[in-house]
Amino acid sequence: MSRRPWTADLGDGTYRNPVLNADWSDPDVLRVGEDYYLTASSFGRAPGLPLLHSRDLVNWTLVGHAVERLVPEEEFTEPQHDRGVWAPSLRHHDGTFWIFWGDPDHGVYQVNAPAIQGPWSTPHLVKPGKGLIDPCPLWDEESGEAYLVHAWAKSRSGVKNRLTGHRMSPDGRGLLDDGRTIVDGDQIPGWFTLEGPKLYRHDGHFWIFAPAGGVETGWQGALRARDFFGPYEARVVLRQGGTPVNGPHQGGWVRTPAGDDWFLHFQARGAYGRVVHLQPMRWGEDRWPVIGDAGEPVAVHPKPGLPRQPVAAPATDDDFPGGRYGPQWQWTANPRPGWTARHAGDGLRLSCVPSGQAHDLRRLPHVLVQRLPAERFTAEVGIRLDGTAAGARAGLAVLGDAFSWIGLQRDADGTVRLVHRFAETGAERERDAAAARSAPDGSARLRIEVTEGARCHFGADTGSGWTPSGEVFAATPWRWVGALLGLFATAPPGDGPPSAATFTHFRITP
Template sequence: MSSGTYRNPVLNADWSDPDVVRVGDDFYLTASSFGRAPGLPLLHSRNLVDWTLLGHALDHLEPAERFAVPRHDGGVWAPSLRHHDGRFWIFWGDPDQGVFQINAPAAEGPWTRPHLVKEGKGLIDPCPLWDDESGEAYLVHAWAKSRSGVKNRLTGHRMRPDGTGLLDEGKVIVDADRIPGWFTLEGPKLYRHDGWFWILAPAGGVETGWQGAFRARDFFGPYEERVVLEQQGTDVNGPHQGGWVRTAAGEDWFLHFQQRGAYGRVVHLQPMRWDAADGWPVLGDDGAPVTEHRRPALPPGPAAPATASAPATDDDFPGGRYGPQWSWTANPGDGWTVPHAGDGLRLACVRSADAHDPRKLPNVLTQRLPGTPCAVEVDLRLDSTEPGARAGLVVLGDAFCWIGLQRGADGAVHLVHRFGESVAEAERDAAHARLAPDGRARLRIDIGPQARCRFTADTGDGLRPSGQVFAATPWRWVGALLGLFALAPPGGGEPGTAGGTRFRITAS
């Protein structure tokens, strides 16, 4: 690949349901975060290819008590990111509560608290539009059948210009049950272009579907449709949901995701143009996803990065703080991490009756599984002296596998390696326990093709293999996650802490 081209995916990890906006010469992207906190990640780029993670727009999910436990099929679904009236706006659907929005004067914040725009079950994938031509504001959303009994249709509303509410009861503006062959229409993104209202929306399911475009002269329709991106002869299955952006140089581009099993929904960048003959958008290579392509042309200004950049993964945890690449599996509790003067993460050993199933734990600090072969390492120390206290490094999905340290009834610390199948309610031993004489271990996971994970550990005598190969699995709507946790059995008193240092992910 030459310096003048890029190769897909441009974000090779689970940045699900991406949406993008340009402000000046800068591009910003957000993605679904479901039940994890903080949520609504915000990424920045100068060229649509190299991205860095700024942070998150949502500190915690509301109501707090509902998201005190993991809810991977709830929370933040398919956000839309817009810039209007000097502010950034993010709208998203919580399938159990309704449509929310937050806004801020800058991508870095401060962001307002979530405001409920429309209450209701099954309202998902909302997108606003402030129409500069008419001065009107609109909102379109899709439906989750699991909550509402309805899917495959898009509902449109007039919206208050300040984004605080809707001005009507809504109308179905696209009913895909009436379009032969179309099913599971969702993820609409709403635009105004060339005198038309445009909705870019995928259908056909995330693994096998296609990207559609709809246009109408009036917001409420009638709309005509066309398939504008589909797999064809490529290996990009179900090119799905994303957003259109125009660069300052006047080029059009489309960012969308591809479902890749345990790796989640990775993000591709497609060239886009408007057909001079009929005015419809043409994505990719005449409707097929591109693998490699010329980079976007940029206006004069700061040069593109000399080397490709991607959201950070490594962490030395300075002062006990973790970087923005980490999120908890639910709203965090007070005191789950302990600040201090040096480097390294100090995790409180949270007392839990669910210690034998990390899928149920809110206090797992996670980040995305990389989409390419890699090695994951962390140095772990168990300081808690309480029998049954444990800490570990986990690959977390519908099935899970972790390796770490546990304090025995005799006071000794053991290296343990455990796993749980997707249908299992508790963990099993993946390997025989062995002593960790100093209460420390260097833990390593080598992740190969098809997300097959090999575990090794060093307890003072060099890295030694542990257990069988574990094939990572997705976790409902998300890819597998890498996580750190510390636990103690139920009881009273101070359970103590565990420490993690030098977290690294290196390409294999």
Template structure:
């Protein structure tokens, strides 16, 4: 029996993995979305389900009242020590944080700042059973710190609360010919060596490196252990090593796929009998298909996407684009998601709104559908289904000044970096993609067909059958984040309540 990569075909960016008993757990970057730090579970390393999040809200809370799409939680590390789960991550603007819990489903502690500073990213702890010491390694973001391509090591308090020294440069990528953008270190102890598995070369074209030293502070020797070669898996790197109960070794890493974000691959791994270095994939090249891990067979599974919103509650797959506020979604006795039409001055730019409920764009050609009813009576109140990235497009319903509800389809193009601000701010101005038409009863079925290359075709049904709308829209990522599917309801700024919108029967199905 075999499996095919990717094993997680959506944007589970910067994955790290740990085994506890017969269970495997994975977390990933979540940037400024809330809840953050997704928690996935598997028994066979191939079939994964989303079981929760470790971070209910981002802190400091004031920093994440509005979206900061490429900030927040970067490249977490997941570990199990002293009968607790631990997650460390770097916020490039704040420093290194950690949370911990007695069980994967919590309760998780509030974020604790381990080391304050700008540009501190990709931390990974190690509690060394051989020496009794605790260590921490991290990388640097040049955009905040002015330096990159280096790894810094610290002794850490055994409680994981602070570092105990000023830190030492333990790997300098500038001194390794051909290496650049060294980051994402994962720290291990194996066979008498300290090991750092760390990628370099950038997310599009990079490779996975391995470093080893007898002493944590070095000196380290290095080797490239996974690279694209003649495969179609670009930039295979940044992930974590895990060992099964039977002693097999595996490596989970990401591949950057544009608007789809960073999808996750599973590679076989072994330790060379001659020189002791890890060998990942097919002698250092990524595999597309491979025999299954030697683990008990499991039924097919994947993180949930569909949602009937029972009792008005949304599933774990959904995240707000910033810290949520009370009143955005209403619990009730039936099915269906009821979103308040939140008043906002940025009604024409979804990228600036904190109250957009999102989930990941599927990595395979898919059709997305949802049923929408607009209850808001305020002229300008609107709600819809969006594809959200540095450019965005949405289809939905809007209350006109005449009191009627219209089907509308709009988009906004991205503005090149360095371009002067537009009247609507940093990004392009929202425009109509198709002519509005009446939606009797304020209801519509909305559909987006996502084809190859994340090219999106929009359609709607307002009671007379499914009809196409507008031109094809090519989804775009943010700088580090894949494109998102989003549900939203809003109204222009003003006093009082502006009503609500109801979403029902959200479905994603393969094309």
């Protein structure tokens, strides 16, 4: 029996949604040969632009990232949870993989690589400006022209509900005109917050798949025109209807080698983030796409007609061999030397980094995080606190606009205690969630059990068996980002002796 907290493949030729039951926000998908690739928003975490691989669109594995460090680097030395890499587009042209994304504070960037494994180029700023988001390129094989479309973030630009189009240089490094509005959402009755465009060529038309109506309550639209610059016709092609799938929001269209069409999109689920659904897609008699079950999301459906694959899901567990961590982990800012230490055995050694913000995990750049992997699961990790620095502490956290953590702290007299703390949304300092207790040998096993509604139950074993700790904590997202599991080690500022924490056998079970 699988110990994964969620698998989409039901083993009987069908799958259930979501196919990725974690915060893979703003997904885009691509087929090259018999392989499918997906990338997603990573916002202010590093490395950024996750890269996932599948052979059947249902079973996915995380194979790496396209951006090691966020740019401009000096702006991401501290956490910027809702900034950074927004809504990427993944394409393959002329033997090269391309990813374009919008940084709402700087403009449209791109990276490229000869293979999905890289090496990926350094980020190149294609179009500078505020509020430029959700870019998507198209190399039109019929005309030889290249194009770019993007949306707007009103918070930075004062503009929304518009799609702007450009001619682009074939090398993807520059734009050939000043751009113009190719779709004005205000002119489409009932449409608002038009965003997330994905650009395609099909059946003699330019197609833009784009959501509108808001992340939690909107719908997926399709627009088509004979000319890239319009005019475009618009139609709603996927809506919540009678299903529990709110949104449904932006994603990408992909076609199998046999010519079958599929659409991947996200659904916003609060603290769990934006989970990814797979919908069947066909072209109706009027040559418009029909997504899902007559335009509504499916819950269970026959798998794509592709070769059977082993059941898989993005990795969560980690033994940290040699002190290295797997690709499922990201830092909350660009990493710095000395945060981790390589060694010959297993276990992650985190330095207790001195910080004046040690009381607020939301402000620490040296928190190693991964996504909540399912609606219900249990996360466990072993921890040992090394060194003699007073005030050094380390632990396992659920991190969002509110946070809670359980772990170890060394007191001024040298003793180590198990502590459990939390901070509410808007609170500037954390508070005790439970009374501290002794950890006699400076080690413990820590646990967070997450139940429906992202309700978190904390516990620890300091040598005499598992004991629950504190009240139930309700995880919260940031504005665009789901809650995260985190490992951290920190210390008060000063010139005291260095300390470190060793984490072992990180496990997630149903």
